[in-house]
Amino acid sequence: MEKKNRAKQLPLFIQISELLHREIAAGHWLPGDRLPIEAELATKLGVAVGTLRKALKKLEEDGLLERKQGSGNYVKRAPDGRAIYQFFHLETLTGGGIPSANTLSIEVDNNEFAKQQLGVPEDQQLWCIKRARYLNRELVAMEQIWFKHAHDPNLKPEDLHESLYLHYREQFSFWISRVEDEIDCDSAPTWVTQQLGLTEGTVMPQVHRRSWSNENTIEEFSFTWYDPKRCRYIARWH
Amino acid sequence: MEKKNRAKQLPLFIQISELLHREIAAGHWLPGDRLPIEAELATKLGVAVGTLRKALKKLEEDGLLERKQGSGNYVKRAPDGRAIYQFFHLETLTGGGIPSANTLSIEVDNNEFAKQQLGVPEDQQLWCIKRARYLNRELVAMEQIWFKHAHDPNLKPEDLHESLYLHYREQFSFWISRVEDEIDCDSAPTWVTQQLGLTEGTVMPQVHRRSWSNENTIEEFSFTWYDPKRCRYIARWH
DNA sequence: ATGTAAATCAATAGTAAATCAATTTATCTA
DNA sequence: TAGATAAATTGATTTACTATTGATTTACAT
Numbered sequence: 001m002e003k004k005n006r007a008k009q010l011p012l013f014i015q016i017s018e019l020l021h022r023e024i025a026a027g028h029w030l031p032g033d034r035l036p037i038e039a040e041l042a043t044k045l046g047v048a049v050g051t052l053r054k055a056l057k058k059l060e061e062d063g064l065l066e067r068k069q070g071s072g073n074y075v076k077r078a079p080d081g082r083a084i085y086q087f088f089h090l091e092t093l094t095g096g097g098i099p100s101a102n103t104l105s106i107e108v109d110n111n112e113f114a115k116q117q118l119g120v121p122e123d124q125q126l127w128c129i130k131r132a133r134y135l136n137r138e139l140v141a142m143e144q145i146w147f148k149h150a151h152d153p154n155l156k157p158e159d160l161h162e163s164l165y166l167h168y169r170e171q172f173s174f175w176i177s178r179v180e181d182e183i184d185c186d187s188a189p190t191w192v193t194q195q196l197g198l199t200e201g202t203v204m205p206q207v208h209r210r211s212w213s214n215e216n217t218i219e220e221f222s223f224t225w226y227d228p229k230r231c232r233y234i235a236r237w238h
Numbered sequence: 239m240e241k242k243n244r245a246k247q248l249p250l251f252i253q254i255s256e257l258l259h260r261e262i263a264a265g266h267w268l269p270g271d272r273l274p275i276e277a278e279l280a281t282k283l284g285v286a287v288g289t290l291r292k293a294l295k296k297l298e299e300d301g302l303l304e305r306k307q308g309s310g311n312y313v314k315r316a317p318d319g320r321a322i323y324q325f326f327h328l329e330t331l332t333g334g335g336i337p338s339a340n341t342l343s344i345e346v347d348n349n350e351f352a353k354q355q356l357g358v359p360e361d362q363q364l365w366c367i368k369r370a371r372y373l374n375r376e377l378v379a380m381e382q383i384w385f386k387h388a389h390d391p392n393l394k395p396e397d398l399h400e401s402l403y404l405h406y407r408e409q410f411s412f413w414i415s416r417v418e419d420e421i422d423c424d425s426a427p428t429w430v431t432q433q434l435g436l437t438e439g440t441v442m443p444q445v446h447r448r449s450w451s452n453e454n455t456i457e458e459f460s461f462t463w464y465d466p467k468r469c470r471y472i473a474r475w476h
Numbered sequence: 477a478t479g480t481a482a483a484t485c486a487a488t489a490g491t492a493a494a495t496c497a498a499t500t501t502a503t504c505t506a
Numbered sequence: 507t508a509g510a511t512a513a514a515t516t517g518a519t520t521t522a523c524t525a526t527t528g529a530t531t532t533a534c535a536t
Contacts, residue, residue, distance in 0.1 A: 089473070292490085494522105495519080
């Protein structure tokens, strides 16, 4: 770690704690995982053990870590607000990538299949949002998302947070606590192939997602078509 | 048990308890069954009895086991949730389904890509196993699995347990503790389409899996081609 | 005054192995 | 069949060793 250029920076141990905070938020370390031992981690980060320990102590105070003397440092939970990408599973071909999204359209929709998936009566309307998905600013997938129109009858494109899940939490009064993905493979609709620059009717993988709220109601249904030449759906299990 | 490479691993007794947890979940031991005696089980798992006992104690605290002094360790109930097959994620179109497999061939193989995925040198040979996958006795997918030839140079089809992971644990000296799935979409090879009764070159979803052992080494690489008309890959997250 | 670094030593936890106690199960005997 | 005995099995404790974090001190720089 540099000794110069530190004039107006935050203390090193704060920087380190934020770095680790981001790592946990990104899912590189999952709840229950044990971090590398302090000596090792300090070496890897290029700081003294004492400094690392200060950072770890802060993370423990923030409730992210559990430090057990004689045993190790264990991830307790993912950070609250930062767990935006908790449910995002597209990665670049080389792994990782920073996700972003761009809304193409917002429409009121009466798609029967979506209503059925969301378990709403036929007379209830839905919002349908079409978005482009990027990894490291590269277009990789298209998605179509449905949720209840009643949550906000006056929804405007500019209101939407880039993270819809964050939007739900902040603007509506629920948050997404679990999702179920079903990976299929079928020919994509025209608007998808057009946007991705593929020939019409291309058969491509499709993620079919249902999302449940904290109150265990289905609140979102979505389709994601991703180009396997540009990204992959990754699932890690243990 | 190695002393190295334990950097990111949980304590051994936790790993053992998780392993046994999975075994119970998988139904290898049913409620009411008595486990092998501690001395035997410890030897088979390659750990000290005291370590095993810690793991058993944890399972008892979790309510999965009943330990009777002078008698034995009895399975009390299966773990909650539907995580019966922790690492198996194909389900019928209506959900669930009982998995089974049928080995078609076992060959010594020199596939470069597989070697690369497993991180073994080019001069090391691999076993390549082709299997048919069933859900409720209905053929749904084909899979091709590679692992190190050196684990058992004299492998015979009849030796293979239907659960390869169980085979690894019982016959080789490791077990699978985590996997990474990558879902792709490409035209399937001829042997796959033939077996599934599809036209040659059909584009279909493909699961590309790497499996890590308890010692954090990649021990298996596999492809699974599944027919989206008969089953789906399901991932549940929370 | 505060942050960083480095070096101590202390305290706790994990692994392994051994011993004996307590309990259950099986076996033998009258 | 009943009772005594032996064998099998888990329970609890101890010891030894190692790994890991906790806490303190000292030094130095800003």
